[in-house]
Amino acid sequence: MxxxxxxxxxxxxxxxxxxxxxxxxxxxxxxxxxxxxxxxxxxxxxxxxxxxxxxxxxxxxxxxxxxxxxxxxxxxxxxxxxxxxxxxxxxxxxxxxxxxxxxxxxNPKQVLLTIKKLIDNKRLVSEKTSSAYQQDFRKLGMTLNDKLSYDEWVDVYKKLVFWELELEKLDDPQMHEILTMQKSEANAQFSKFVEDHYLNWINDKDPAPLFSHQLLKNKVFPLINSGTPVFFILIDNLRYDQWKVIHPLITEHFRLEEEDIYCSILPTATQYARNAIFSGLMPLDMEKRFPALWQNDDDEGGKNLHEEAFLSDNIKRTLRKECRFSYHKVLTFDQGKDLTDQVNNLMHNDFNAIVYNFVDMLSHARTDMQMIRELANDDAAYRSITLSWFEHSPLLDLLKKLAQKRVKIVLTTDHGTIRVKHPSKVIGDRSTNTNLRYKQGKNLNFNPKEVFLIKNPHEAKLPKINISSNYIFAKEDQYFVYQNNYNQFVNYYNETFQHGGISMEEMIIPIVTYTSK
CATH class of the missing domain: 3.40.50.2300 (Response regulator)
Known part of the structure; x- marks a missing residue:
């Protein structure tokens, strides 16, 4: 040496x-x-x-x-x-x-201590971190064999994310591999857990986690009309681990008031989950209440074009009192800058809802663009790109401006994503939707061990395209691949970030409240 x-x-x-x-x-x-x-x-x-x-x-x-x-x-x-x-x-x-x-x-001892701190610190921290994870690995392994509640599953996922971020600092491939295997095992057990409980949760037969359609009513609307403007910021497709890496930048300007978790509805896709957030309704109820606005998988056009109308109706239906609000969707850098310039006008509202689409676009770009694939070639790199975007984004500029005023910030997302690795064959007719993590159709052929099947969509508060439609959801890190062009499909989509199905990453969602310092 x-x-x-x-x-x-x-x-x-x-x-x-x-x-x-x-x-x-x-x-x-x-x-x-x-x-x-x-x-x-x-x-x-x-x-x-x-x-x-x-x-x-x-x-x-x-x-x-x-x-x-x-x-x-x-x-x-x-x-x-x-x-x-x-x-x-x-x-x-x-x-x-x-x-x-x-x-x-x-003092000679001071010199030695300084050397230990600056030179040997990395090695000492590495050894201590590896040892601590090895101890926790055994505890987590035993925990996964227990019958866990939803809250206990949240604790498991948070602990796995904690170790993922800690081990990321170490150059120890063996520890990374062990953690990856443990996370995969946890997702397998979590998928079974969701499969066993989801329909009872949705139909109020079992105590249930807080779901997408209950989010505004339970976590955000109670903050309105306190004399302090509330800014509800939804970063599309932001996972819990991605929030953890941008959180320190936010707390430079705001005080953390509450960190909480909610559960995304199925499908964990923008069309369903985000519309549910803004409407305060499950998709089936949205279809009934807004027949002219709700779009099914087989309808042409954008699926999230009516969030402001859904939000307006939700505010009137739930708050039942006067509420000045605004809704903004940011798709480009210039739109973000324009919104930041409007801060003083936004302060006149009781409630401002802002949707940022960057992370969602990043996940899609990673699928479609070779350069982005290479830059975000694993979860750690995906987090790093998210952090880099946030550091230089108009969103951080907006938050810095808001930090100079008296406001409440509620930051969340509509669903997460998972890096898919295992193809699952499916056969469907031409009306079957294109999402890789869930399928809706009437003649679906699939491996029943690899999916969560909902035979009657209405039981899950989901609309039907036709009378015999059912839904299947991919579990763990699987993704649906059609029989035709199977190899080409696998080569294109393997190791990409997808959403719509069942995993801890897609369903266990951060909702965090910050206040001005």
Whole structure:
């Protein structure tokens, strides 16, 4: 194993010989210099893992050397050693991206502790994280064999996401593989759980989770008319793990008031789930109440063109009092910028509903565009692209503007997505819909072990295209493939992000409330 190599520059380096000898005994290789110029020349020629710089050197000062070093290699940690803790000096050092500082006279134990923290920290954290997951792996494994409630399934999913994000920081393929297998096992059990309970939930025969059509009534409308404008922001297709990575950016500007979960209805597709959110109705009831607006799978045209009308009706039906509201759907960067410019006008409303479609478009683009496929080649990369979009989006600009005012923000989504890996053969007639995670039709032929079949759609509060229609839903990470052109279909859609079926990723949905700081 190669020794950790340290560069130490100090004009009084001879006085630090005891420190250097101790570091050599501990297995560190230390190169010493008496001025910034020589240190810089060596740093440009050799590889160092860590740099100690005296702040008060003649010629090139410690801060000047620090800036030059960071310009060469910004990833190498630099520790400034100083006689002074003056505020302006510390501000300059922090502004120059210092990693740590020590006050003279320097204690050898302080030096060792600093090295451990900056160099060995990654290895120590990696070992501790792996060990902690291995312990939790056994607990989770036993938990999956229990008869879990919906709330317990939520806890399982949150824990799996937690470990997914923690292990992502480590370069440990074996741990990743173990977690992937455990997540797959959990999704298999969760699919059975949903299959066993969904119809009873929807028909109020069993205690049920909060569903899409109950979301506004239970979680959002009670916040209206408190004198504080409520902004309901729905980012289409945003999974719980994707929310977790953008959440820290939001809490820079807002205080987290409540983190909660709700369950997407089936199909976990925009046409059904999002219309249910805004209307406050299940799809069958939407079809009955809005025969001219509701569109079935076989109808031509967009399926989410009437959300504002659904929302208006829901507000009148549920609130039964005056409510000034607005509805905006953001599909482009310019639309997002225009909305941000309207913040002052939006503040006059009691309630503002905003739909952002970027993540949904990203998942579809990943299917259709090779470049996006390569950029988002797994769940970690998919999260990373979501974070990058959010960091540079008009949505974050909007939130920054709103943070300067007294508002409540309710952030959620309509459904998540899952990366599909296992094709499931299905045969249907020409009227069968194109979604890869659910099918509606009258002559469907399929493997009954691989699907959740709803023979009577009305029992699930779903409309029928015709009298003999039924629905099938893909479970876990499967996706429906037609018999014709099977191989071509598999090659095109395998490993893409899809929604409409049953999985923790699609159904367990974040709804989070933030308030101004």
């Amino acid at each position: 190669q020794k950790t190599k340290i560069l130490w520059a100090d004009d009084e380096i001879n006085l630090l010989k005891p420190h250097i000898l101790l570091l050599n005994e501990k297995g560190y290789d230390v190169a010493t210099f008496t001025n910034g110029n020589d240190a810089l020349e060596a740093f440009g020629k050799e590889h160092f893992d860590l740099v100690f710089l005296d702040e008060n050197m003649p010629g090139l000062s410690g801060l000047e050397t620090l800036t030059a070093i960071k310009n060469i290699r910004s990833d190498i940690p630099v520790v400034l050693i100083t006689k002074s803790e003056e505020e302006n000096l510390m501000e300059d050092a922090i502004g120059s991206k210092i990693d740590d500082y020590l006050i003279k006279p320097v």
